[in-house]
Amino acid sequence: MEKRARVLIDCEDAKGLVYKISKVFYDRDLNIDNNREFVDKEQNRFFMRTVVTGLFDVNELLEELKSVVPDDAHIRVIEPKTKKIVLLATKESHALGDILIRYMDGDLGADIECVIANHDTLRDLVERFDIPFHYIPAEDLSREVHEAKVMEQIDQYTFDYIVLAKYMRILTPKFVKAYPQQIINIHHSFLPAFIGANPYKQAFERGVKIIGATAHFVTDDLDEGPIIAQDVIPVNHRFSWKDMQRAGRDGEKIVLSRALSLVLQDRVFVNGNKTVIF
Amino acid sequence: MEKRARVLIDCEDAKGLVYKISKVFYDRDLNIDNNREFVDKEQNRFFMRTVVTGLFDVNELLEELKSVVPDDAHIRVIEPKTKKIVLLATKESHALGDILIRYMDGDLGADIECVIANHDTLRDLVERFDIPFHYIPAEDLSREVHEAKVMEQIDQYTFDYIVLAKYMRILTPKFVKAYPQQIINIHHSFLPAFIGANPYKQAFERGVKIIGATAHFVTDDLDEGPIIAQDVIPVNHRFSWKDMQRAGRDGEKIVLSRALSLVLQDRVFVNGNKTVIF
Amino acid sequence: MEKRARVLIDCEDAKGLVYKISKVFYDRDLNIDNNREFVDKEQNRFFMRTVVTGLFDVNELLEELKSVVPDDAHIRVIEPKTKKIVLLATKESHALGDILIRYMDGDLGADIECVIANHDTLRDLVERFDIPFHYIPAEDLSREVHEAKVMEQIDQYTFDYIVLAKYMRILTPKFVKAYPQQIINIHHSFLPAFIGANPYKQAFERGVKIIGATAHFVTDDLDEGPIIAQDVIPVNHRFSWKDMQRAGRDGEKIVLSRALSLVLQDRVFVNGNKTVIF
Amino acid sequence: MEKRARVLIDCEDAKGLVYKISKVFYDRDLNIDNNREFVDKEQNRFFMRTVVTGLFDVNELLEELKSVVPDDAHIRVIEPKTKKIVLLATKESHALGDILIRYMDGDLGADIECVIANHDTLRDLVERFDIPFHYIPAEDLSREVHEAKVMEQIDQYTFDYIVLAKYMRILTPKFVKAYPQQIINIHHSFLPAFIGANPYKQAFERGVKIIGATAHFVTDDLDEGPIIAQDVIPVNHRFSWKDMQRAGRDGEKIVLSRALSLVLQDRVFVNGNKTVIF
Known part of the structure; x- marks a missing residue:
């Protein structure tokens, strides 16, 4: 055949x-x-x-x-086969929600195995889509202990990619090593500008006229992995950093979904610390 | 060798x-x-x-x-060989000037054989670059007669492409037929919006929030030829149509130069009424 | 106080x-x-x-x-008061879903009173968000009769705006007149390019290098109402019209949500057939 | 009157x-x-x-x-009065040429008093526009001595702004202090990404999918002054760093000219390390 x-x-x-x-x-x-x-x-x-x-x-x-x-x-x-993904999130719903709507629509090109979060905020949203939601609080836990619990949960599933849909925690090298070229993150700036915490606040302080978002594979070096997709949004002096954050969310979710779509179609090669995208 | x-x-x-x-x-x-x-x-x-x-x-x-x-x-x-172009213009200097600066810089990838214009306005600019300038006024002439004079002048040169750098006259089918897939025009709107005269005024009247520019091969159907490159610029209610025109000029010149560069590198195939660009 | x-x-x-x-x-x-x-x-x-x-x-x-x-x-x-909206849709979930996620997140700035659709496709999605869904099929009905049923349903609610989230039916002047400056539509092209049916197919046939989306108030003239927001997405010869449609969806939903946000913050004045946006 | x-x-x-x-x-x-x-x-x-x-x-x-x-x-x-500018350049003609064409066209909104350069490369271009060109070589001179010569030349003129049209030398605090809020620079990256030397090479090494340009007032901190305008250009894995540089030039010249136009129209306020632009 x-x-x-x-x-x-x-x-x-x-x-x-x-x-x-x-x-x-x-x-x-x-x-x-x-x-x-x-x-x-x-x-x-x-x-x-x-x-x-x-x-x-x-x-x-x-x-x-x-x-x-x-x-x-x-x-x-x-060969054609629906890929499987696991989502990690924290409290924000925009990136996760965008993926959920595409999933429900049959437009995602992947099955969502579960959502794992370090807060319980998104449970209601996720369960409305009949997707398992695992709340693994990080409070009072060392990074290592919390992450071990997350990995234990993840490893209950078979999957192709882990998507960090605004998962606001830093991953340890151990975690990254366990899933090589399988973890996709969305960073809320046009990297390499504003590496690290609260890029919108950094952007506001610097007085930039454009803000952006970057989807990338996660490697050991924070915010330094191979870039898959980027986009920018114009801002001006009337934007508070909260306004920038609000405006930036649209960019974040679109860039993450676009990057995920490219990866799921096997269009992305990792080439050292860069990507080749067909 | x-x-x-x-x-x-x-x-x-x-x-x-x-x-x-x-x-x-x-x-x-x-x-x-x-x-x-x-x-x-x-x-x-x-x-x-x-x-x-x-x-x-x-x-x-x-x-x-x-x-x-x-x-x-x-x-x-x-085989590698510097291509030759002939430029047609009217009064505006931005698109022409952009090409002249690239030419002088060795960045154009073509030799400019001459500039032909239906007004004498641009003579001073062109002659500063030691390029022949031919003023062929259209006043009191039928379109056919004027065009015959232009063609006569053009045919003094050997060239690969004719570039309409804001040449504000409509070409007859005879002219178009004489240089198939050799005439590149810049239209001051994101075609197919605002076909025809004064697109910025049309854009202003319509109240659009983006204006644009389109570089295309010229065919018999006005503003309907294969599109090579397009770009847009955001505008808002504070823009008069003159402001739109002023803002649009940057788009026009960049889009025309980008299209010309693609054509000169033999990256553009005409595919019916479309282009394939590598 | x-x-x-x-x-x-x-x-x-x-x-x-x-x-x-x-x-x-x-x-x-x-x-x-x-x-x-x-x-x-x-x-x-x-x-x-x-x-x-x-x-x-x-x-x-x-x-x-x-x-x-x-x-x-x-x-x-x-004075500050949460506005109310009614959504009309057909089969596509992206624009509607984007609004639903913002709503759930508390980010929409409006309450959704109900969704009315001429197909039953979106019922499952809408009801997951505990929002009333009214299916009013148009089959075998004249435009007038179907619309009268829609208006009857709409008028069960009090609301500030009607949002057409990819509602694929043309409204009669009677409907438009009943809700002046209250109906917001998303058109899947950068108007005034590609007015009417299937803009992506039109865009594909024309071989454009950018596609777009336009949110506007609805007036009697199809696709001619005051424009609130527009955006574009680059495409190329590798895009089929289905690919353009897929890529365009992101633009559509973002532009509609952005326009809706501006309207809900009372930032949009209608000025004849244009808008003034602060 | x-x-x-x-x-x-x-x-x-x-x-x-x-x-x-x-x-x-x-x-x-x-x-x-x-x-x-x-x-x-x-x-x-x-x-x-x-x-x-x-x-x-x-x-x-x-x-x-x-x-x-x-x-x-x-x-x-x-009150309305044509402002005067002094241009500093090195070897590249694109940003300077863009300003010269606008000047010749009457579109610049300023008189160009002179061009000062640390190489003689641009003399021919500048003199074609009948603008004084001062070549002040830096070879074998300390930064301080060279700059003193430049300042001596500058101070022969009265002017409102100094425009660094790809002037590839770092200014000392003394120079910056002498012309407060009067020096406008174009940096060839979307700051704060790629501060310092050869941003395109840095961008290439990092594998970004967008490159950019930033026009800013010059302050003591290199590439840290108040940003006036920024723009970006999409790139991909097929771009060498030379390709990025070539593509980036269009962004550089447009952003610099746009920033200059805003400044010349007195639309730009400096607000600490930021700008307010009307």
Whole structure:
């Protein structure tokens, strides 16, 4: 039966990669529905994302692709399957709510396994959508102990990505290491401006004329992970920092949802501390 | 000696085109520096732009490419060469001036052969840059007669593109036909809003909150040609239409220069009444 | 007891209006918290929005203001009170959902009285928020008969504004007349481009590089009412019209919510077929 | 004879300021053409810009205004007069060229007294516009000695503002102090991101998806002065840092020219380390 798959390859650049890879598809009589490549010349690294349709066995295709690309290649052949996500949140509903509405609409492209929060504020909203809500308070707990509880809860689920929908706690290296390239965060500034706490207050103090939002993969370095999407909103002297925060929420939720959509469609490669997005 | 060329192909879509074309490059031991493709599924049309380096004869490469793609294919192998443009203008200096500054800076990527205008206003500016300025007044002349004089002047030059840098006259089908896909215009609205005369006045009357600019290839249908680039600028109730015009000028010049840059880099394919831009 | 009110005045322009109006506030010992004026010179019309705090009787203040401004003045002294809205929708959830999440969050600045829809699709979503949902099918009914049923339902409620959250039916002049300057619509293009049905398909056919959304008051002329807010989203040749529609949804919901917020804060004056927004 | 003036007032906020100031205009039978105020509640500071027309003596008006506002008030009554600017540049022509074209067009709203540069590269361009060009090389000179020469040259001219059109040298506190709130700079990033040298390289290394430009008044703290205008440009993984630089130039020149225009129209108040812009 005819199948469809997304083929993602990244490897050291070499002569003839497009030819060799497209030959594999051609020889197997696969249709290329969509194809994009990029070569990072500075890192000498090749990236390719192809959507193929036809008759194929995933493992055979994988093996054959392996035989034509450099040894260091990272190859994925991804068949259509609804991905699963776990959401972490705190008290704010805008980013979470945007994802919930898309989910209900069938527009999210993922199943939401659960929402975990360090406050109980969002329970009512989440449970209205029949999604499990786990309240794990952090009060009186060390960061490590609280996080261990969160991880224990997370690990009850199978999932592809963890989405921090305004989760206002810093993650430890242990947590980050446990889910490599799987954690997506929304930071409420156009990074690298206003790293750290309360970016809107920082923006207000600095008197900027634009504020922004940044969705990125989480790495050990706070607010330093590979950026997936960014957007900005104009502000002026009439904005208090609360006004900036209010205006910024729209940017935050749209940028997070856009980044999540790109990731769920397997359009995002991590390239060192950057991303390649097709 | 090693050469570099841009290879542009557009043709009916068919199975294996990426493979077949990349095989030609591979067999000739050419390096692919940059490669982008697109398939317009609705029109069943394939577009590809590849930058290759290596040892090759242009005609041989062209012949070999022809042998692997559908008969209707339009193939260009373009070697590095500074393109030439002719500018048409009227009285306003912003779009023209932006191109002149880029030209002087070596940033334009083209030689300016001359400026032709239906007013003498811009002579001083143009001649400061040692560029021939031809004043061809339209007063008391029929459109046809005036245009014949303009064409006569234009045809003194060899050039790749005619750029209408706020040339405020409508071209006849005869003119348009003489330079197919070679005429680039900047229209001072985000088309298709405000087609025709004085778009800023129209925008003011309508009370819009954004104004824009559109660079497009000129076809017989006024303001209906394939769009290359567009941008917008926010406005509000405090803007008179003159204010909109003033604010809009920045958009116009940037959009025209950006479109021109894309065209000069051979990044723009015309696809029916649309463009494909790599 | 100290009170707070928004004072909105629009009238024929005349010398000394700012002085005379601010004198009323000064003589009554009211604080001006915020003050903005605008004079439309073309229409010779004055607009002013002032937030005052202090001790005052609304009717007395109103009378005194009347005595210092031209006879045609439209004066409102609005005390803080949560406004009420009625939502009309069809099948799409994004614009409606965005308003629901803001409502639940306490961020909307209005109470939602009910949602009325010509399809039953959104019932589940709406009822999860404990908001009355009225399904009034249009099938087999003339526009007039269906609308009469909708109006009958609407008139069960008291409300300040009717918000068309992607209500995909054209309203008759009778309906529009019944709720003057009270109906807010979101149109899925940057008006006046792509008036009428399926703007995304129109945008796709035209090959534009930006798409947009426009929130406006509804008047008798379809898509011609005073514009409150607009925004745009960049697109390119890779977008099908379905992709444009998907991308455009974010713009639509943000623009509608932003327009609604401005209206609910009494920041929007209608000025002929335009708006003045403070 | 009827005159026109811009009245700019900033002072500690107090009750009745709008009333008292507009009373002065009313009593003198002056027309208010345009009026905007703002109160910075955090700093308890009042800002007002009014355009008045009528019969008045500037000094008398000034005295009368002084008598109704707090003692700390900074009042300016500015009659129409073409302002004068001095430009500092290095090698790049885009920002300088944009200003030159506007100047030639009569669109700048200022006379250019001269261009001073630490390289001779731009001489040809500048002299084509009949503007004095002073080349003051910095090679083999200490910062202090070079700057003393620049100041000596500057002080040959009378001027209102010094515009740094991509002047790639850091100014000493002595220089900054000599021209308080008179020096406008364009920084090639959306500050406070990428302070310091080569922001595009920094942006490239960080993998951002937007780059920007910031026009600001120069203060002692490098890149920390009050921001006048900012804008951003989208980029992606295909951009080298040279591409970012090229794309960023358009933003730089537009932002600088926009900021300069606001300043020349006396629309910009400095408020601590921020600006209030009417």
